[in-house]
Amino acid sequence: MLTNHLEIKDTCLFQDFEILQNLINFRINNLIQKDQKELIPENINFTVPDDSPYGRIIQTHTLTALERITLATSLAPTLYPGLLDDLVIQCESKNHILSYVGGITGNTKNYHGLIPTIETVLFILAGDDAIQRIGLLKYFHTNCKLVQHNLIEFFNPSPIDPFTSKAVLPTQETIHFIATAKSFKPEYTTSFPASILESRQEWSDLILNEKTIEEIEEINAWIKHGKKVLYNYGLSKKIKLGYRALFYGPPGTGKTLTAALLGKANNLDVYRIDLSMVVSKYIGETEKNLANIFNRAERQNWILFFDEADALFGKRTQAKDAHDRYANQEISYLLQRIEDYPGLIILATNLKNNMDDAFTRRFQSFIHFQMPDHTMRLDLWKNSLPIEMKLDEDVNLKTIAENYELSGGSITNVIRYVSLMAVNREDFILRKEDFIKGIAKEYNKDGKTLP
Ligand SMILES: Nc1ncnc2c1ncn2[C@@H]1O[C@H](COP(=O)(O)OP(=O)(O)OP(=O)(O)O)[C@@H](O)[C@H]1O
Ligand SMILES: [Mg+2]
Known part of the structure; x- marks a missing residue:
């Protein structure tokens, strides 16, 4: 009792x-x-x-x-x-x-x-x-x-x-x-097509060029002080409360990771919504499901991360004329909610050029995630090395970084592969031939061969 x-x-x-x-x-x-x-x-x-x-x-x-x-x-x-x-x-x-x-x-x-x-x-x-x-x-x-x-x-x-x-x-x-005593984190269901985005990595693991970092810092500043600035200086009546950022760039360059880390660093939950899923599979239900996500998100101050945002503007640009484009009720509804959202929304895409003006006007920032150069690649290689394993004597990460153009995501994949081979052999040594094989596999994914 x-x-x-x-x-x-x-x-x-x-x-x-x-x-x-x-x-x-x-x-x-x-x-x-x-x-x-x-x-x-x-x-x-x-x-x-x-x-x-x-x-x-x-x-x-x-x-x-x-x-x-x-x-x-x-x-x-x-x-x-x-x-x-x-x-x-x-x-x-x-x-x-x-x-x-x-x-x-x-x-x-x-x-x-x-x-x-x-x-x-x-x-x-x-x-x-x-x-x-x-x-x-x-x-x-x-x-x-x-x-x-x-x-x-x-x-x-x-x-x-x-x-x-x-x-x-x-x-x-x-x-x-x-x-x-913990806040409720809903799970992915058909009526709640969003899932929490978390990362075990830290801010210091993120390797980006200076310009990108500067722009990410602006988002950080907005999370910390944005609302204060709007309210204290009387701007809240004139300016929309939320912040919308578009992350664009090739696969594996850290867009998703950055979104997760922005949440982690500011103690905010990040929810990821797969737009291709929402837009294509739930016709009719879309509005209801999106409302479900946005209402919760507003109440709990989530960061919303829309992955594969191309599904959104892709659909708009396929339409024949302006009238056609805006006729799509679901897209308009989503755009409206995105525009009215009082928190941070990040959209990520590999293709930026498909976007039309009406769409771009809605963003506070466009952040380009470039392929890393060789010095960044070296940092990426070094950072992702597994603990308690050794590099074989003939492995020179600097040369590997210089010779092979790979994204952060591909580098992680190669490290995973060479580590697996090392564990499999039970010698826990990361070997040169495995690096080459792993890199070749990554090149193959893009239809390329090793230089
Ligand atoms: N700039 C980076 N700094 C540190 N690690 C990175 C970076 N880019 C990628 N990685 C590593 O690669 C993994 C995959 O990157 P991520 O998922 O963020 O790429 P993405 O840009 O979202 O790709 P996609 O366009 O395919 O969604 C990360 O979890 C991280 O381990
Ligand atoms: Mg991603």
């Missing part, structure tokens, strides 16, 4: 449950005895939020008394099932009509308790006081912070029922955070 755990009992979550319980008792008694002194949730002494996940939610989102009670009510069926059952039992035993209390019972197959609705929350917060209820209704209907901040959601089992019949549910993100 929850109540037997001292540590849990001491958390502000449990204390909010107790306040909720007291409020429920008060409301029910108040239905019978009208003359009781009014209990105003704002006057209740709430405990200072602690360091528990629930406490951190309260602090981060600066939740008010009303919001704390609403959130606790939404969490009750999951964390303290008996609490809301009381509401039904007491009401029934006192012959009071359940419509006061709202809530969904018996409608779900697998849950036997009461699921709170907006009605339930109104009852708990305002009893039958019409004026207070209208104020609260306005809050829930128009600018409910708990919904805007993705802490709860309203679910309508039947569209003809009144607004107040919507179930008040904690979001998946809230449940996950309370259970694990």
Whole structure:
């Protein structure tokens, strides 16, 4: 039982449950005895939020008394099932009509308790006081912070029922955070065609030419100070909040890696969306799925990384005339969301020339990822050498770097190959002939032969 755990009992979550319980008792008694002194949730002494996940939610989102009670009510069926059952039992035993209390019972197959609705929350917060209820209704209907901040959601089992019949549910993100103290990272599904992009590499592993680094630093600066600059200097009314960057350049030059590292360095999640997938496979569903990604992303300040962005402008340029081009509803929808996104969006492509003006105007920066020159290649070779393996005496990385034009991605592939051979032989020595074979394999991929 929850109540037997001292540590849990001491958390502000449990204390909010107790306040909720007291409020429920008060409301029910108040239905019978009208003359009781009014209990105003704002006057209740709430405990200072602690360091528990629930406490951190309260602090981060600066939740008010009303919001704390609403959130606790939404969490009750999951964390303290008996609490809301009381509401039904007491009401029934006192012959009071359940419509006061709202809530969904018996409608779900697998849950036997009461699921709170907006009605339930109104009852708990305002009893039958019409004026207070209208104020609260306005809050829930128009600018409910708990919904805007993705802490709860309203679910309508039947569209003809009144607004107040919507179930008040904690979001998946809230449940996950309370259970694990970590933010929820959704997985790739057909309705959520995005996956988190992570890298074990570090910023110092990134080898780029100076100009590219400078441009990447500008993005870093925007992540750190962009919003501050817009707000503090009154620019936010004139300038769109977000930042859109296009990374272009040959395969394996570090576009994806850079996107992942920008997130890692700034403690932001990066989600990768494969445009060719979204645009081609989910016709009809595209808008819904994209909305799903963008809404979550906005709430959680993700960096969005659109790989193979050519699918986007490729499709536009294939069309015959201007009218045709913009007629594609899905693309327009996506462009609009990209344009309105308040955070960082990175699009990556191998081909830049296909882009039209309407498209290019939407970007704050175009960053060219070039093939590395021989000094950069040498750094790439050195950086990717496996630990606890030795280079054979006749392997000269400098000469290899000078002689073979390879991208960072190809160099990683060659290293993987020579390491595998070394492990296979069990001598753990990286041999020259394997380097040559590995490099030849990379050349072959591009239809080239060794120089
Ligand atoms: N500039 C670089 N600095 C350090 N490592 C690099 C660099 N470029 C590529 N690599 C290595 O190659 C791997 C593949 O690179 P990445 O996936 O970032 O290339 P990309 O430009 O996104 O290619 P594509 O256009 O094919 O998507 C990286 O994970 C990294 O190990
Ligand atoms: Mg890539």
